[in-house]
Amino acid sequence: MHIDRNRALPRVLFLAPPRWHGAHCTMRSLGRLGVRVYALEHRGTSPSNTSRFCAGTVPAGDNGRPIGDAAGIVEDLVRAGRRLGAGTILIAGTDEWAVFVAEHADELAREFSLPRPSADLVARLASKVGLFEIASGYGFPTPRLVVPRSLDHVGEIAPTLTYPVMVKPVVSRPDVDSKAVVSGVAELLDYAGAHAESPHDPNLMFQEYIPGTDADVWMFTGYFDAQSRCRAAFTGRKLRQCPAHMGHTSLGVAEPNPELVEQATAFLSAIGYRGIVDSGYRFDSRDGTYKILDVNPRVGGNFRQFVSANDLDVVRALYLDLAGMPRQATEQLDGRMWLKEDSDVVAMVQYRRLGELDLKTWLKSLRHIDEGATFALDDPMPFVSAMALVVTDTVAGRWRRRRRSLRTAPAAAARWAA
Structure with a gap:
């Protein structure tokens, strides 16, 4: 460009x-x-x-x-x-x-x-509840959800839910972003007790789980100008996630989906959105609809997965518009592969433990990467720094688990002796 x-x-x-x-x-x-x-x-x-x-x-x-x-x-x-x-x-x-x-x-x-x-x-x-209310009000498909008022309320509603259920924070933050799929009442109660921010305000929601695979998870990212006109629109899929099956993109591909572009742009223009948006959808084969999972009112970490034929991404679209040089993105480059290297190493281990990926297949999937989140020949230090953090985090995690096992071993031995 x-x-x-x-x-x-x-x-x-x-x-x-x-x-x-x-x-x-x-x-x-x-x-x-x-x-x-x-x-x-x-x-x-x-x-x-x-x-x-x-x-x-x-x-x-x-x-x-x-x-x-x-x-x-x-x-x-x-x-x-x-x-x-x-x-x-x-x-x-x-x-x-x-x-x-x-x-x-x-x-x-x-x-x-x-x-x-x-x-x-x-x-x-930015709130899952707010998104549910907005999408429902405009008639756009979204998974059903329930928000407990307290931990006591969790106990009341847990037996009434249809399982499995996706559990997420109502408001995500960098230090509060865990999620899980639970299969029954006991598992839900255990998870809620461990992850509630407080007994009176747990910041948890229980969302309808839509069956499918990672291939059913679609992304829409775009830029909307001051008149809520879409200047750039891209779609693609998550091929791998970290954590496995329910996390951020560790390997993704840009793929055309005109139906999703039409649905997403209509929704965001209707609500008067302006700026960059990063959103997630899941295709529900039960009724043939794309259900809105997340609409993040900011740039997504994987935005470089999506580039147009005239070399625009959503950040460039925003910059040129606000700098007084607006440009409209042309058709997206389909098949563009994007990798978050440090996350995909962790994802590989997790999918391998699940029996869904082996080392040979993982290495083969890395052959045609168009761009990495951290690796770049003209800018190597973010990759070096990110991979060093993977090593130190792994060592620190193992040390913490080792210390916990050493602390619990004497108590377990005493119970056994008794």
Whole structure:
């Protein structure tokens, strides 16, 4: 893609925690066009901030999250915007940041260019309950769900559900994103007791489980301008997920799905959405519909899975639009394969344990990767840093399990002796 580098190109500030790979994917996508992309300061290892396309960092929030004094965070961002220059484009990389930016858009817009969806809409889309209410209200298919008011309420409704059931947090955060498929009442009660945030506000929801395989999970990602017109629309499938069968994309492919594009763009335009969206759907063979699972009001980590014939992705579409150089994406490049290397190593182990993947098949699936989340010959450090984190996390996890077993062994021996 060519853009006029003789004109001043606005800078970008990307908001995300240390391990959010969407940050360095954004840095690479825009950096290769000559755009300077900045990130937040982080504690500890941050693969994105090691990228040669990271132009620098700014302080705001707590380790890449909008936690703490909201007024202070806004002040830090406004100060950063003044330093980076007029027209700096602000991009949220997580639901937390998307909600925060939407809530404080009036103050931030004094120094930044940014999409302006309504704060209420962003907050509701970031909540599974809000999404269910919006989709149902507009007549778009979505799985049925129940939200318990408390742990006591879990005990009341558990016997009334149809199993299996998908359990998710109502509001996801970087430290709260676990999910599971449970097969019965006892398993549901055990899971809820272990994962509830509090007895009176568990932040859990029980969602209808739609049968199928990973191949039935579809993605739609797009960019909608200030008039809610779709400037870029892409669809594809998850081939592998991490955790297996219920996590983020570790291996994905871009595939055309005109029916899903029509459904997704109609829904998002109808609700007046503006900005980048990352959404998940599952095809339900029981009634032949695509059911909305998630609509994340921000850029997805795997957005580079999707590129158009005129070399646009959703981040480039947003940037060019807000920089006064709008372009419409042409047809997507179908068959484009994208890999998140560190996650796919973990996914391979998990699918292998399930008896669904062997080493030879896994290696064969890596032959035709078009782009990796971390690996790039012209930008090697994010890959090195990410794989080092896989090793240290694995060692640390095994050490924790070993310590737990050593602590429980004497108690077990005493019970046996008794």
